[in-house]
Amino acid sequence: xxxxxxxLADTRPLREPAFRRLWVASIIxxxxxxxxxxxxxxxxxxxxxxxxxxxxxxVFGLVPLVVFGLWGGxxxxxxxxRTLLIVTTLGLIGTSALFWLQALFGNRDPWxxxxxxxxxxxxxxxxxxxxxxxIPRLVPADQLPAANSLSMTVFQGGAIAGPLxxxxxxxxxxxxxxxxxxxxxxxxxxxxxxxLPRLPIQGVVTTPGLRSVLEGLRYLRGHPVLLMSFLVDLIxxxxxxxxxxxxxxxxxSFGGPSEGGLAFALLFAAIPAGAVLGGxxxxxxxxxxxxxxxxxxxxxxxGLAMVGFGLAAGAAxxxxxxxxxxxxxxxxxxxxxDMSSAAFRMSMLQSAVSDEVRGRLQGVFIVxxxxxxxxxxxxxxxxxxxxxxxxxxxxxxxLVVVLTLVAALAVPAFVRYRVAPASG
Numbered sequence: 001x002x003x004x005x006x007x008l009a010d011t012r013p014l015r016e017p018a019f020r021r022l023w024v025a026s027i028i029x030x031x032x033x034x035x036x037x038x039x040x041x042x043x044x045x046x047x048x049x050x051x052x053x054x055x056x057x058x059v060f061g062l063v064p065l066v067v068f069g070l071w072g073g074x075x076x077x078x079x080x081x082r083t084l085l086i087v088t089t090l091g092l093i094g095t096s097a098l099f100w101l102q103a104l105f106g107n108r109d110p111w112x113x114x115x116x117x118x119x120x121x122x123x124x125x126x127x128x129x130x131x132x133x134x135i136p137r138l139v140p141a142d143q144l145p146a147a148n149s150l151s152m153t154v155f156q157g158g159a160i161a162g163p164l165x166x167x168x169x170x171x172x173x174x175x176x177x178x179x180x181x182x183x184x185x186x187x188x189x190x191x192x193x194x195x196l197p198r199l200p201i202q203g204v205v206t207t208p209g210l211r212s213v214l215e216g217l218r219y220l221r222g223h224p225v226l227l228m229s230f231l232v233d234l235i236x237x238x239x240x241x242x243x244x245x246x247x248x249x250x251x252x253s254f255g256g257p258s259e260g261g262l263a264f265a266l267l268f269a270a271i272p273a274g275a276v277l278g279g280x281x282x283x284x285x286x287x288x289x290x291x292x293x294x295x296x297x298x299x300x301x302x303g304l305a306m307v308g309f310g311l312a313a314g315a316a317x318x319x320x321x322x323x324x325x326x327x328x329x330x331x332x333x334x335x336x337x338d339m340s341s342a343a344f345r346m347s348m349l350q351s352a353v354s355d356e357v358r359g360r361l362q363g364v365f366i367v368x369x370x371x372x373x374x375x376x377x378x379x380x381x382x383x384x385x386x387x388x389x390x391x392x393x394x395x396x397x398x399l400v401v402v403l404t405l406v407a408a409l410a411v412p413a414f415v416r417y418r419v420a421p422a423s424g
Contacts, residue, residue, distance in 0.1 A: 010146035018196055019138040019147060022131070025192035026154045031161045032185030035178040036099060038166035038268055040117055043103070043175050045247040047110050055244040055381020058374035060114040061121045065371045068125035070364065075126060081137075081199040084130045089193055091123035093186045100179035129365065132346070137199060145347040152342055153279025160269045160276060168265055225292065228414035229345045230368045232407055236299045236341070237372030240306045240334075240400040242393040243268070244377040249389050253313045254324050263324055270328045274335025291344045292417030296408045298341035303400030305334030310394025342369070348417070 014020045041054045075084060098116050107113065139147045166178050221227070246267040250256040256263035309330035316323035346365070376396075383392040408415050 010143070011150070013139040013143045013147035013150060016139050019135065021192045021195055022134075022138075022189075023150060023154060025188040026151065027157070028188035029185045030155050030157070031165070032096075032182035034161065034272075035166045036096065036120075036182045039099075039103075039170065039175045039178040040113065041244070041247060042166070042170055042264070043113060044110055047108055047113070052381050052385055053110055054247055055377045055379075057114060057117055058244065058377030058381070060118040061377075062371050062374040064118050064122035065125045065374065068122045069129065069371070071126075075130075081130050081134050082193065082196045085127065085134070085193045085196070086190065088123050088127035088130065089186065089190045092120065092127060093183060093190065095120040095123060096179060096183040096186060100176055100183055103174065103176035103179055132365065134196075134199060145343055148346045149279050149339070149343045152339055152346075153276055155272075157272070157276045160272045166265070166268075168262070171261070224411060225414050225417050226348065228292075228407065228411045229295065229348055230364065232295060232299050232404055232414075233341070233345060233368055234372045235403045235407065236302050236338070236400055237369075238375045238379060239396040239403065240303050241373045241376040242306060242309065242380050242389075242396065243271075243373065244381040245384055245389045245393060248384065249313050249393075253316045253389065254327075255316075266324065266328050267331065270331030271335035271338070274332035274337075275339040276335075277332065278336035278339035290416075290418055291348055292414040295341050295344050296404060296415055298337045298344075299404045300401050301337035302334045302341065303397045303404065305330045305337065306397030306400065307394045308397075309334070310390050310392070310397060313393065314388075314390030 014023065041057060044053050044057060047053075095116060099120070102112055102116065135147055135151070136144060169178065247264060250261060250264035250267055254263040309327050312323050312327035312330060316327070380392050380396065383396075387395070
């Protein structure tokens with residue numbers, strides 16, 4: 001019995017009041033946020049009927065993520081992080097309200113939708129690294145893997161509820177109600193941010209300009225293990241994330257309706273469901289010493305799961321039944337592997353740097369973590385037009401396995417990277 005309990009999530013970080021408030025607020029907020037994540041590609045596909053347009057959202061999300069992610073990380077190394085979190089949360093509330101208004105008035109212009117998406121991603125690109133840079137100030141260092149697993153589990157839990165609720169309700173209620181729910185639930189995060197103590201920078205404070213950004217990149221250049229953690233994640237996401245194909249696969253491969261539907265909801269919810277399962281059973285992550293090796297194994301498992309997903313979807317040929325179940329299972333397994341990889345990579349980054357550069361490196365982290373899937377949206381959407389969804393999905397997963405092995409052989413220091421086991 002004790003052995004089973006040791007597999008369950010380590011909840012010690014929830015004993016810290018400030019972290020607990022942010023974590024509880026995120027339970028409320030993340031469901032609304034994921035409704036928007038589902039609604040944007042679904043609305044684009046409904047307006048245009050094209051996976052290429054859905055993939056184009058990756059470009060409109062990537063550019064502000066790169067620019068404002070790097071600059072936002074620099075801001076987080078200058079200004080009080082509580083203040084910055086409050087300001088960017090207000091920006092996210094405003095953009096969600098604009099999403100609601102365009103849907104309410106029956107917008108049929110995909111470019112307006114893409115423009116709003118770019119604005120939202122700009123605020124997100126500053127908000128997320130700020131929030132991640134705060135966590136090491138709220139919990140003890142040996143609890144960082146557990147804190148990150150808890151945070152990611154909540155995020156992915158919302159990513160299950162969002163697609164299931166959104167996919168089922170889009171045909172019934174339309175898009176406007178989903179965007180409105182996102183707007184309202186963001187108020188929970190705003191409340192938690194207002195309750196935080198002041199969080200000024202500890203150490204040397206620089207000016208938030210290009211020079212500050214370049215200093216952060218130079219710091220990263222001198223740490224090949226951290227660079228490798230970014231590289232393998234880019235490999236996993238760019239070549240292995242097939243989400244831009246989900247609307248078309250749900251419709252054509254599994255015979256669902258062109259707007260929403262059960263297959264659509266299940267495909268979008270499956271990866272987060274696997275991540276939640278991995279998070280619930282994450283008690284072991286704080287005891288892993290060979291974190292670099294664990295990341296490599298997890299990413300290879302992710303790639304193999306995406307191969308299985310693509311083959312299952314290809315075999316379906318317009319039918320759901322066991323093929324849909326197999327495809328969802330592959331995505332679930334991939335999500336569990338991705339959760340493990342992300343928790344280790346985030347902990348490596350948070351624990352290996354000082355507070356005065358933590359914001360800038362978290363900015364790089366969000367550019368990689370959120371930017372990789374957006375590049376994947378463009379790549380998979382474009383590839384599907386040429387070779388079809390099956391080859392795009394399964395071939396991408398195979399590339400993940402091959403390129404990860406090549407990268408691991410090229411930088412053996414990453415595979416050998418160890419940390420001391422957590423106490424307690």
